Amino acid sequence: AQTVTQSQPEMSVQEAETVTLSCTYDTSESDYYLFWYKQPPSRQMILVIRQEAYKQQNATENRFSVNFQKAAKSFSLKISDSQLGDAAMYFCAYRSAVMDSNYQLIWGAGTKLIIKP
Protein backbone atom coordinates (compact mmCIF):
# COMPACT_ATOMS: atom_id res chain seq x y z
CA ALA A 1 0.00 0.00 0.00
CA GLN A 2 1.11 3.52 -0.72
CA THR A 3 1.87 5.97 2.06
CA VAL A 4 2.59 9.68 2.15
CA THR A 5 4.60 11.33 4.92
CA GLN A 6 4.89 14.99 5.77
CA SER A 7 7.44 15.25 8.55
CA GLN A 8 6.94 18.95 9.33
CA PRO A 9 3.74 19.53 11.34
CA GLU A 10 4.35 23.29 11.25
CA MET A 11 6.59 25.73 9.41
CA SER A 12 6.94 29.48 9.62
CA VAL A 13 8.45 31.98 7.23
CA GLN A 14 8.88 35.71 7.02
CA GLU A 15 6.73 37.46 4.46
CA ALA A 16 8.53 37.76 1.08
CA GLU A 17 10.94 34.95 1.96
CA THR A 18 11.10 31.45 0.48
CA VAL A 19 9.98 28.30 2.26
CA THR A 20 10.16 24.62 1.35
CA LEU A 21 7.68 22.02 2.57
CA SER A 22 8.77 18.38 2.56
CA CYS A 23 6.90 15.29 1.43
CA THR A 24 8.05 11.71 0.98
CA TYR A 25 6.05 8.80 -0.27
CA ASP A 26 6.32 5.07 -0.59
CA THR A 27 5.10 3.11 -3.58
CA SER A 28 6.09 0.18 -5.75
CA GLU A 29 4.37 1.71 -8.78
CA SER A 30 6.23 3.51 -11.54
CA ASP A 31 3.35 5.55 -12.91
CA TYR A 32 1.52 7.93 -10.59
CA TYR A 33 0.66 11.53 -9.86
CA LEU A 34 1.61 13.75 -6.98
CA PHE A 35 -0.21 16.84 -5.78
CA TRP A 36 0.02 19.66 -3.33
CA TYR A 37 -3.24 21.00 -1.97
CA LYS A 38 -3.76 24.08 0.16
CA GLN A 39 -6.44 24.34 2.83
CA PRO A 40 -6.91 27.86 4.24
CA PRO A 41 -9.04 28.53 7.34
CA SER A 42 -12.11 28.59 5.08
CA ARG A 43 -11.63 24.79 4.89
CA GLN A 44 -11.83 24.74 1.10
CA MET A 45 -9.34 22.29 -0.43
CA ILE A 46 -7.50 24.02 -3.27
CA LEU A 47 -5.16 22.38 -5.78
CA VAL A 48 -1.78 24.13 -5.83
CA ILE A 49 0.29 22.03 -8.20
CA ARG A 50 0.45 18.64 -9.92
CA GLN A 51 3.38 16.46 -11.00
CA GLU A 52 3.21 13.45 -13.28
CA ALA A 53 5.76 10.81 -12.33
CA TYR A 54 6.79 10.16 -15.93
CA LYS A 55 7.85 13.76 -16.37
CA GLN A 56 11.39 14.62 -15.32
CA GLN A 57 10.77 18.33 -15.42
CA ASN A 58 9.61 19.84 -12.14
CA ALA A 59 6.20 21.48 -12.22
CA THR A 60 5.86 25.20 -11.56
CA GLU A 61 2.84 27.45 -11.04
CA ASN A 62 3.77 31.08 -10.56
CA ARG A 63 5.41 31.34 -7.11
CA PHE A 64 4.98 27.62 -6.43
CA SER A 65 7.39 24.98 -7.67
CA VAL A 66 8.25 21.42 -6.76
CA ASN A 67 11.42 19.42 -6.43
CA PHE A 68 10.48 15.94 -7.59
CA GLN A 69 13.08 13.28 -6.88
CA LYS A 70 11.59 10.01 -8.14
CA ALA A 71 14.39 7.72 -7.03
CA ALA A 72 14.36 9.20 -3.55
CA LYS A 73 10.53 9.28 -3.52
CA SER A 74 10.60 12.88 -2.47
CA PHE A 75 8.25 15.68 -3.54
CA SER A 76 8.88 19.03 -1.87
CA LEU A 77 7.00 22.29 -2.45
CA LYS A 78 8.83 25.61 -2.67
CA ILE A 79 6.92 28.82 -2.16
CA SER A 80 8.80 31.92 -3.27
CA ASP A 81 8.04 35.46 -2.16
CA SER A 82 5.70 34.24 0.57
CA GLN A 83 2.52 36.25 1.03
CA LEU A 84 0.12 36.49 3.95
CA GLY A 85 -2.50 34.73 1.84
CA ASP A 86 -0.26 31.66 1.65
CA ALA A 87 -0.94 30.89 5.31
CA ALA A 88 -2.77 27.56 5.35
CA MET A 89 -2.45 23.84 5.83
CA TYR A 90 -0.62 22.21 2.96
CA PHE A 91 -1.24 18.60 2.05
CA CYS A 92 0.79 16.34 -0.16
CA ALA A 93 -1.19 13.63 -1.98
CA TYR A 94 -0.48 10.62 -4.19
CA ARG A 95 -2.68 9.02 -6.83
CA SER A 96 -2.02 5.83 -8.69
CA ALA A 97 -2.12 5.88 -12.48
CA VAL A 98 -2.84 2.17 -12.63
CA MET A 99 -6.07 1.45 -14.50
CA ASP A 100 -8.89 -0.08 -12.49
CA SER A 101 -7.52 1.19 -9.20
CA ASN A 102 -10.06 3.25 -7.31
CA TYR A 103 -8.02 6.35 -8.13
CA GLN A 104 -8.24 7.57 -4.58
CA LEU A 105 -5.87 10.20 -3.29
CA ILE A 106 -3.53 9.06 -0.52
CA TRP A 107 -2.84 11.99 1.79
CA GLY A 108 -0.12 13.14 4.11
CA ALA A 109 -1.07 14.52 7.52
CA GLY A 110 -0.38 18.10 6.47
CA THR A 111 1.97 20.97 7.29
CA LYS A 112 0.68 24.17 8.82
CA LEU A 113 2.37 27.16 7.21
CA ILE A 114 2.55 30.39 9.18
CA ILE A 115 3.52 33.64 7.47
CA LYS A 116 5.11 36.27 9.70
CA PRO A 117 4.47 39.87 8.59
Added chain:
Amino acid sequence: DAGITQSPRHKVTETGTPVTLRCHQTENHRYMYWYRQDPGHGLRLIHYSYGVKDTDKGEVSDGYSVSRSKTEDFLLTLESATSSQTSVYFCAISRSGVRGPVYEQYFGPGTRLTVT
Protein backbone atom coordinates in the same frame (compact mmCIF):
# COMPACT_ATOMS: atom_id res chain seq x y z
CA ASP B 1 -14.50 25.80 -8.79
CA ALA B 2 -15.94 22.63 -10.33
CA GLY B 3 -19.56 23.39 -9.43
CA ILE B 4 -19.67 21.21 -6.32
CA THR B 5 -21.98 21.95 -3.43
CA GLN B 6 -22.50 20.07 -0.20
CA SER B 7 -25.46 20.16 2.13
CA PRO B 8 -25.80 20.73 4.96
CA ARG B 9 -22.62 22.67 5.68
CA HIS B 10 -22.92 22.09 9.41
CA LYS B 11 -24.90 19.54 11.36
CA VAL B 12 -25.15 18.49 14.99
CA THR B 13 -26.90 15.22 15.66
CA GLU B 14 -27.31 12.72 18.46
CA THR B 15 -25.77 9.28 18.72
CA GLY B 16 -27.92 6.63 17.07
CA THR B 17 -29.74 8.91 14.64
CA PRO B 18 -29.48 8.51 10.85
CA VAL B 19 -27.77 11.27 8.90
CA THR B 20 -27.56 11.89 5.16
CA LEU B 21 -25.09 14.25 3.54
CA ARG B 22 -25.58 15.39 -0.02
CA CYS B 23 -23.05 16.21 -2.68
CA HIS B 24 -24.28 17.91 -5.84
CA GLN B 25 -22.29 18.68 -8.97
CA THR B 26 -23.35 20.64 -12.01
CA GLU B 27 -20.86 19.39 -14.62
CA ASN B 28 -21.88 15.71 -15.08
CA HIS B 29 -18.58 14.24 -13.96
CA ARG B 30 -18.51 10.47 -13.75
CA TYR B 31 -16.25 10.02 -10.73
CA MET B 32 -17.29 11.19 -7.28
CA TYR B 33 -15.75 10.57 -3.87
CA TRP B 34 -16.53 10.97 -0.20
CA TYR B 35 -13.66 11.63 2.23
CA ARG B 36 -13.48 12.40 5.89
CA GLN B 37 -10.88 14.68 7.43
CA ASP B 38 -9.66 14.26 10.98
CA PRO B 39 -6.72 15.95 12.72
CA GLY B 40 -3.44 14.18 12.00
CA HIS B 41 -4.90 11.98 9.26
CA GLY B 42 -5.21 14.13 6.18
CA LEU B 43 -8.21 12.89 4.19
CA ARG B 44 -9.36 9.30 4.08
CA LEU B 45 -11.62 7.77 1.43
CA ILE B 46 -14.99 6.49 2.60
CA HIS B 47 -16.73 5.52 -0.65
CA TYR B 48 -16.48 6.43 -4.28
CA SER B 49 -18.61 6.20 -7.40
CA TYR B 50 -17.67 5.65 -11.01
CA GLY B 51 -21.15 6.14 -12.43
CA VAL B 52 -24.86 6.03 -11.69
CA LYS B 53 -25.52 3.11 -9.33
CA ASP B 54 -21.83 2.14 -9.48
CA THR B 55 -20.17 2.57 -6.10
CA ASP B 56 -17.43 0.93 -4.10
CA LYS B 57 -15.85 1.07 -0.67
CA GLY B 58 -12.84 3.03 0.41
CA GLU B 59 -10.51 2.46 3.33
CA VAL B 60 -12.87 3.69 6.10
CA SER B 61 -16.29 2.57 4.87
CA ASP B 62 -17.57 0.85 8.03
CA GLY B 63 -20.73 2.57 9.30
CA TYR B 64 -21.33 4.42 6.02
CA SER B 65 -23.38 3.75 2.92
CA VAL B 66 -23.75 5.68 -0.30
CA SER B 67 -26.13 6.01 -3.19
CA ARG B 68 -25.97 7.56 -6.61
CA SER B 69 -29.25 7.49 -8.51
CA LYS B 70 -28.40 10.49 -10.66
CA THR B 71 -25.10 11.66 -12.14
CA GLU B 72 -25.23 14.94 -10.27
CA ASP B 73 -25.96 13.64 -6.76
CA PHE B 74 -23.89 11.44 -4.46
CA LEU B 75 -25.37 10.79 -1.02
CA LEU B 76 -23.51 9.63 2.07
CA THR B 77 -25.57 8.05 4.84
CA LEU B 78 -24.63 7.29 8.40
CA GLU B 79 -27.25 4.70 9.35
CA SER B 80 -26.74 5.16 13.09
CA ALA B 81 -24.34 7.98 13.88
CA THR B 82 -21.62 7.45 16.48
CA SER B 83 -19.29 9.93 18.17
CA SER B 84 -16.35 8.49 16.19
CA GLN B 85 -18.02 9.80 13.05
CA THR B 86 -17.65 13.39 14.21
CA SER B 87 -15.54 14.81 11.41
CA VAL B 88 -15.42 17.09 8.41
CA TYR B 89 -16.73 15.40 5.28
CA PHE B 90 -15.59 16.34 1.81
CA CYS B 91 -17.04 15.41 -1.52
CA ALA B 92 -14.78 15.42 -4.57
CA ILE B 93 -15.04 14.86 -8.30
CA SER B 94 -12.63 13.84 -11.01
CA ARG B 95 -12.97 14.85 -14.60
CA SER B 96 -13.07 11.87 -16.96
CA GLY B 97 -10.50 10.96 -19.57
CA VAL B 98 -10.13 8.11 -22.03
CA ARG B 99 -8.40 5.86 -19.50
CA GLY B 100 -10.31 6.84 -16.42
CA PRO B 101 -10.40 9.87 -14.12
CA VAL B 102 -8.08 12.64 -15.08
CA TYR B 103 -5.33 13.65 -12.71
CA GLU B 104 -6.52 15.69 -9.78
CA GLN B 105 -9.70 15.85 -7.77
CA TYR B 106 -11.75 18.95 -7.06
CA PHE B 107 -13.43 19.36 -3.74
CA GLY B 108 -16.65 20.71 -2.34
CA PRO B 109 -16.66 23.11 0.62
CA GLY B 110 -17.05 20.37 3.24
CA THR B 111 -19.63 19.50 5.88
CA ARG B 112 -18.79 19.66 9.56
CA LEU B 113 -20.69 16.92 11.39
CA THR B 114 -20.80 16.69 15.15
CA VAL B 115 -22.30 13.64 16.82
CA THR B 116 -23.12 14.20 20.49
